[in-house]
Amino acid sequence: MLFQPTDSPGRLSALMGASLDPDSLEYCGMSNESERPIRIELFTTPANSQDPVQHRSCGPQGAEAVLKYLRTATFTLVPVYRALRGLPSPEKASLWPQLGGTLGHYLPNLTELDLSGCLVSRWKEVAEIGIQLPWLRSLNLSSNHLRLPLFLASPSGGAETGDAEQTLRVKYDLDTHPNDEKLFSQAFPNVCCLVLVRSLFLDWPGLLRIIKWMPSLKSLTVAYNQLGDLPTNLDVDTVHAFRRLVELDLTATGTNELGYLFSILGPSTVLDTLLLSQNPIAAFPELPVSPEAVHSDGPFAPSIWFQALTTLNMKSTAFTNWHPIKQLLRLHKLEQLTFSDCPVLEDLTIETARQELIARLPHVSCINRIQVCPDERRGAELDYLKRYGAIWRSSGGAPTGTGPGLVDNKNVITMSSDFAQEHPVFVKLCSKWGVPDDGESKFITRSLKEGLMNITFVLEDPNNKDMSPTALSSQSPQFVNQKELTRRIPGRMTVGHLRMMVRRLFKIPAKSSFDLVAQGERHHKINTEVVLDSDTREFGFYCLEDGDKIYVRIHA
Known part of the structure; x- marks a missing residue:
């Protein structure tokens, strides 16, 4: 690309492929005739003829002044295909790629360059640009061949003739002299x-x-x-x-085995982000810990690898x-942590899978790019205890009372080695929230028929809860003439779907809002009730039993 002044004030012209020198031309038409060059014009602020000071900031001088402030240049899908090459002629000597050359003169502050999807086909052309911009910090060359x-160590020799030479030319730049390796190491x-x-x-x-x-x-x-x-x-x-890297993105690179990769990256003390999504990785290596930490912290012992890692993506593995x-x-x-679309999560709903990850990773604050709030963590950890409490008891686990443990330890439990291997956070959650009761620890059934419960819905008048159904119907004809209805409800139904069903059962107008409040026999004994306030939770989360009641309280 050559910069030159034009006859029109306020613009600077740039010609690409303007020379007719065969050694400088890159592309030809079907008839081997050189194609016409592409003309690019850089416009600057229009001149004010009455102000001689402003006139200095227009035209070629103005463009040069503006370019000196440029920090980022993006040429995505722009047909840039080469830097100057060949023997420099005397009239173009000042434009020739060299340390502090033309690009360095026009772009002294450029630190980010994006040449993705261009026509650049040789690393030497990139190096000839880079050698003029030694302060360049970010380089994007995506979607280029x-x-x-x-x-010198590449396959070469006498076989580089005919088809063999063409095959090598597809991948390698055969026109590059071996001594040019020095250019790449300095660019x-x-x-x-x-x-x-x-x-x-x-x-x-x-690479x-x-x-x-x-x-x-x-x-x-x-x-x-x-x-x-x-x-x-x-x-x-x-x-x-590799150990100097702070960020490494290996998304969809066909990586299968992590053992050797982790042995190279693990000892790094600066690696902050590692992206491994969309790879057929089936095994995760053991992360080594110091011998002293193994006996004191068990599964929570800090690893001597990845001590600075804060972001990890393992989606679609x-x-x-x-x-x-x-x-x-x-x-x-x-x-x-990004962890989704994996076989281990296939049998779980999106909400349940997220709760499982939150409970199993107490220190992770953002899962699948959604921040974990304290209330969500509390609900996920309690649900985890309820989900696996029955398995813990059936495997021989039992509470042993208060004993040594964490600072806010409430209970110490015993559990089998197999259960401890599968659920290392269970004892920590029991210390935090207490051991789950027998009534709360239930196996989650996957059968819809076995998961049905008889629930009685009671419609309450917004002003008089003791009003008879007949009076309620005559005073509010939009409601049905029934105050109690019993239905069989699956435990996997969400509260949002339950709310829609209640609206249809009692013919509650769309403009009327209401609350769902559950109260069973055990709730009645301690004079308490449970508000079904999360539409995304499953009905079974609230641990209601067959015969419990749900009060439909219409807002006044």
């Missing part, structure tokens, strides 16, 4: 963020080579590239480069059990 320079000294999403020719050997060109790299995104598992036996410099979640108890800095 970039060819790496042919390395990106301060790039700390590299994005290579959907890069066609990208593989692990090429590891690119990483070595960027000594300041801290954030690496290579999502949606079929890379496979990380190659073993990495050299020391590559391992150090192949986990079939809760072992990965159990291992995450060792990551005390973990705050945000």
Whole structure:
């Protein structure tokens, strides 16, 4: 791209491919005739002929002044296809790529460059841009078919003729001289963020080579590239480069095995974000802990790996059990977790799956990009105790009374080793909320017929709860002439659906609002009642029994 003044005031013209030198032209038409160059004009503030000071900020001088303030440049889907190459002519010597060259003169503050979806096809062209912008910190080259320079160790030799040469040319830049490797190692000294999403020719050997060109790299995104598992036996410099990363995005890269990857990334003391979603990962490795912590903290012992990790994404993976979640108890800095669309969650509703994750991870504050509030955590942990209380008792568990434990310990329980392996947080939740009662600990049935309960709905008048049904009907003809109705309700029905059913049963107008208040025999003994105030909860959450009553209280 060449900048040159135009005859019209207030604009600066940029020509792409303006030279007719065959060595400088990149693309030709079907008849081998050079295509006409693309003209880009940069407009600046119109000149005010009466103010000579403002005139300095228009035209080519004005464009140059404005560009010096530019910090971010985005050329997504813009047909940029090369930097200047070939032998520099004397008249264009000042425009030639060099340290502090033309781009450095026009863009002294540019730190972020986005060339995603362009026509750039060679890493040498990117390097010729980067060498002029040594202060560049963020580089996005997604959706480009970039060819790496042919390395001396790459397959070459006499076979590079005919079809073999064309095959290599698809992936490698055969025109690059081996000595140009020095250009790549000096072109990106301060790039700390590299994005290579959907890069066609990208593989692990090429990526590891690119990483070595960027000594300041801290954030690496290579999502949606079929890379496979990380190659073993990495050299020391590559391992150090990985352990300098603060963010690593491996979404949809075909990663299957985490053992070696974690052995490289785990000792890092700066890794903050790790994204592993949409990968066929079925096994989660054991996170090592110090020997002293194992005996004192058990499943909550902090791991010596990932000590700075706060964000982890494992959506759409192949986990079939809760072992990965159990291992995450060792990551005390973990705050945000994305975990959904996995086989272990297939039999759970979205709401139940979220409650399960909240209860199993007491220290995580954001699950599936939704913040966990204190009330939601309380409900999830109580529901967890009710859901697994019967299994705990049937496996031999029992309360043993008050004993040593946590600061706010209320109860100490015994449980089988198998149950403790499957539910490591159960004892901690019992210490926090108390041991679940026998009446609250029920198996969750998946059979609709077995889960039906006879519930009596009682319609209460907003002004006189003792008014007879006949008087209520005559005074408020919009209500039915019945004050009590009994129906069989499935425990998995949500309160919101129950509310709609009650409105139809008693023909309550849409403008009238009401509360649902439950009271069973055990509630009546202690003079209390339960308000069904969460429309998203299942009816069975409130632990009502067959024959209990729900009062429909119309608002006045």
